[in-house]
Amino acid sequence: MVPVTSLMIPVLVSAAFVFVASSVIHMALKYHNSDFSRLPDEDGALEAFRKMAVPAGDYFAPYAGSTEAMKTPEHQAKMAKGPIVGMTISAGGSMNMGASLIQWFIYCAVISFFSAYVTGAVLGPEAHYLAVFRVSGTVAFMGYAMALPQQSIWFKRSWATTGKSMFDGLLYSLLTAGAFGWLWP
Numbered sequence: 001m002v003p004v005t006s007l008m009i010p011v012l013v014s015a016a017f018v019f020v021a022s023s024v025i026h027m028a029l030k031y032h033n034s035d036f037s038r039l040p041d042e043d044g045a046l047e048a049f050r051k052m053a054v055p056a057g058d059y060f061a062p063y064a065g066s067t068e069a070m071k072t073p074e075h076q077a078k079m080a081k082g083p084i085v086g087m088t089i090s091a092g093g094s095m096n097m098g099a100s101l102i103q104w105f106i107y108c109a110v111i112s113f114f115s116a117y118v119t120g121a122v123l124g125p126e127a128h129y130l131a132v133f134r135v136s137g138t139v140a141f142m143g144y145a146m147a148l149p150q151q152s153i154w155f156k157r158s159w160a161t162t163g164k165s166m167f168d169g170l171l172y173s174l175l176t177a178g179a180f181g182w183l184w185p
Contacts, residue, residue: 002120004113006185011116014140014179015108018172022104025168035161054089061085086155108172111143115176129181137177145169 026032039045062078064070119136145166151157 002125004117004120007116007120010180010183011109011112013183014112014176017175017179018108019105021171021175031164056089056091058088111140112176115139125185132184133177133181136180137173140176141169141173144172
């Protein structure tokens with residue numbers, strides 16, 4: 001067993017590797033540019049949301065509120081008529097990339113921390129590179145990628161978008177595994 005406190009260097013290095021890789025993916029490779037589409041009447045839709053004064057939050061329409069309400073003929077008719085919408089509304093103003101990037105790095109560090117915890121619990125000091133790589137990479141992949149399909153299953157997010165994000169998760173987990181294998185005590 002290796003205490004997680006002795007794995008803080010691999011935690012931070014792997015989080016930094018993932019942070020840089022995600023920047024390259026989103027700024028240089030740009031294969032995520034097709035994840036979202038423009039609304040046919042974007043200005044009209046945004047004006048409609050402004051007029052309704054929709055506060056920031058997550059929304060689903062038609063919204064039933066309970067399983068009993070989902071069974072009513074009125075709700076069933078709305079669902080059949082469509083469209084069905086799941087959306088997130090954010091407040092106006094400029095997007096604060098600094099805060100988002102800080103949160104992303106913390107998230108990467110948390111996934112690396114759990115990779116360290118599990119790998120340290122399973123393997124001892126001086127474990128072979130491949131064993132460290134396999135365990136830490138599996139845990140990191142679970143953290144970065146395995147929860148993403150539920151968005152496609154339940155909220156109909158494009159499977160292509162989910163697949164691209166899971167591919168990113170695979171790359172991030174390989175970087176995490178490499179850092180842990182390289183820096184394992």
